[in-house]
Amino acid sequence: MIIIDVKKRLNTFDMDVDLRLGQELTILAGPNGSGKSTLLKMVAGLERPDEGRIEVSGCVFFDGETNIAPEKRRVGYISQENSLFPWLTVEENISFGLKRTEKKRSKCWLEKLISELNLEKLLSRSISGLSGGEAQRVALARALAPRPRALLLDEPFSSVDPKKRPRLRRFLKEIQQDWDIPVLMVTHDHAEAYTLGERIFELNEGKIAEHKEKGKIIKMPFISY
Amino acid sequence: MDVRGIPCGRSGAVNWQPFIISIKLASVTMLLLLVLATPVAYALAFSKFRGKAFLEALFALPLVLPPTVLGFFILIAAGNLSFIGRSYKEIFGTTLVFSFEGLVAGSILYSFPFAVSPIQNSFEAVNLSLLDTARTLGCTKWKAFWRVLVPAGKGGIITAAMLSFAHTMGEFGVVLMVGGSIPGKTRVASIAIYEEVERLNYHEAATASLVLLGFSFVILSAVYYFNRKMSLVTR
Numbered sequence: 001m002i003i004i005d006v007k008k009r010l011n012t013f014d015m016d017v018d019l020r021l022g023q024e025l026t027i028l029a030g031p032n033g034s035g036k037s038t039l040l041k042m043v044a045g046l047e048r049p050d051e052g053r054i055e056v057s058g059c060v061f062f063d064g065e066t067n068i069a070p071e072k073r074r075v076g077y078i079s080q081e082n083s084l085f086p087w088l089t090v091e092e093n094i095s096f097g098l099k100r101t102e103k104k105r106s107k108c109w110l111e112k113l114i115s116e117l118n119l120e121k122l123l124s125r126s127i128s129g130l131s132g133g134e135a136q137r138v139a140l141a142r143a144l145a146p147r148p149r150a151l152l153l154d155e156p157f158s159s160v161d162p163k164k165r166p167r168l169r170r171f172l173k174e175i176q177q178d179w180d181i182p183v184l185m186v187t188h189d190h191a192e193a194y195t196l197g198e199r200i201f202e203l204n205e206g207k208i209a210e211h212k213e214k215g216k217i218i219k220m221p222f223i224s225y
Numbered sequence: 226m227d228v229r230g231i232p233c234g235r236s237g238a239v240n241w242q243p244f245i246i247s248i249k250l251a252s253v254t255m256l257l258l259l260v261l262a263t264p265v266a267y268a269l270a271f272s273k274f275r276g277k278a279f280l281e282a283l284f285a286l287p288l289v290l291p292p293t294v295l296g297f298f299i300l301i302a303a304g305n306l307s308f309i310g311r312s313y314k315e316i317f318g319t320t321l322v323f324s325f326e327g328l329v330a331g332s333i334l335y336s337f338p339f340a341v342s343p344i345q346n347s348f349e350a351v352n353l354s355l356l357d358t359a360r361t362l363g364c365t366k367w368k369a370f371w372r373v374l375v376p377a378g379k380g381g382i383i384t385a386a387m388l389s390f391a392h393t394m395g396e397f398g399v400v401l402m403v404g405g406s407i408p409g410k411t412r413v414a415s416i417a418i419y420e421e422v423e424r425l426n427y428h429e430a431a432t433a434s435l436v437l438l439g440f441s442f443v444i445l446s447a448v449y450y451f452n453r454k455m456s457l458v459t460r
Contacts, residue, residue, distance in 0.1 A: 046361070070361050071363045071368075077358060077361040079358060081354045083352065083357070085355065085373065085376070
């Protein structure tokens with residue numbers, strides 16, 4: 001369960017969002033500059049709301065008095081840009097978020113993760129030699145390796161060849177269902193939103209303009225595009 | 226005098242002692258500069274504060290000031306009449322001017338922009354999403370600095386180290402003002418060459434100059450080589 005009830009004054013508008021999300025894959029859609037990435041960063045702890053409450057799986061990340069540092073929130077975050085560390089190999093990137101002691105303990109888990117994301121043959125490769133799809137699978141493995149409470153994805157497939165996107169979407173859907181982890185994903189791609197999302201929230205100027213669930217559309221009466 | 230009218234000394238051999246002092250001075254200056262310049266470069270790259278432009282201009286002053294002017298200010302500031310000079314003498318029992326330590330202090334100020342600028346540029350070029358990602362993967366700001374910023378900005382740090390070393394090896398005005406020319410103590414290579422020319426020992430001066438030229442060329446080649454290599458690795 002993710003609770004995001006935040007307010008923040010931004011340069012061009014005021015953000016005011018109240019979301020209650022379950023263990024499903026939720027899509028945040030909306031035009032450029034509507035506050036989607038800012039909202040993800042708030043959950044990750046990289047941006048501070050002015051007021052409100054953020055809670056993930058029972059853990060209060062922010063409530064005005066408490067503001068847990070990003071390193072202690074244990075959320076997997078994949079940003080818009082390719083954020084793999086180019087001076088490390090694929091294997092080193094995947095285990096970046098694990099402490100030395102955890103690496104030994106998590107050996108089986110890592111092997112399973114690597115196998116499910118089909119990365120066995122890439123482990124010793126350098127990042128510069130990876131295709132867009134391979135790089136995103138590595139980024140996904142790295143975000144999942146520390147067993148996060150939730151997964152936050154900011155347009156994760158935007159740099160991937162469109163032909164290879166359906167396969168990655170299937171991967172993501174399977175991982176979300178198998179591991180029962182809440183996923184909040186930002187996308188501009190309508191096909192992606194409708195294929196993956198159990199619920200879709202359209203954000204406009206920092207407010208929820210439309211809320212869609214599989215099979216029904218709920219218009220927010222107070223917002224007009 | 227030789228047949229071409231060039232005055233020459235008795236031996237023409239290189240006196241290595243000033244080179245050893247220069248290398249020692251350059252090594253100590255380089256190490257201290259890396260420690261001092263890295264946090265300054267970090268602050269200039271990532272902080273926004275009033276007076277930042279003023280501070281950047283202050284740090285860049287040694288680039289445009291004649292070394293003798295900078296040396297003169299350091300001489301006055303570190304002399305026995307100043308607070309710094311008196312305090313230093315009280316604590317260490319010796320003067321800062323005309324000592325190796327004084328040379329180090331002068332060299333740090335003189336080469337400061339050569340260390341700060343490449344590190345600051347390399348930090349500014351680092352994709353901020355790498356730092357954000359590292360934070361969400363369990364790194365504190367300090368850990369993210371060591372595990373992400375330092376490897377990503379390695380090219381700039383290596384360039385800063387090499388440039389400060391090479392720049393200190395070739396400095397003249399500041400060391401002459403602050404350290405004078407005490408053989409075995411403050412007489413560095415560039416001053417030794419100057420004195421050989423003053424004594425009309427052109428062959429000794431030419432040999433020592435060639436050594437310094439070769440040394441500087443090797444260092445600069447290494448800077449360009451590493452810069453190319455690092456930009457390929459971090460691209």
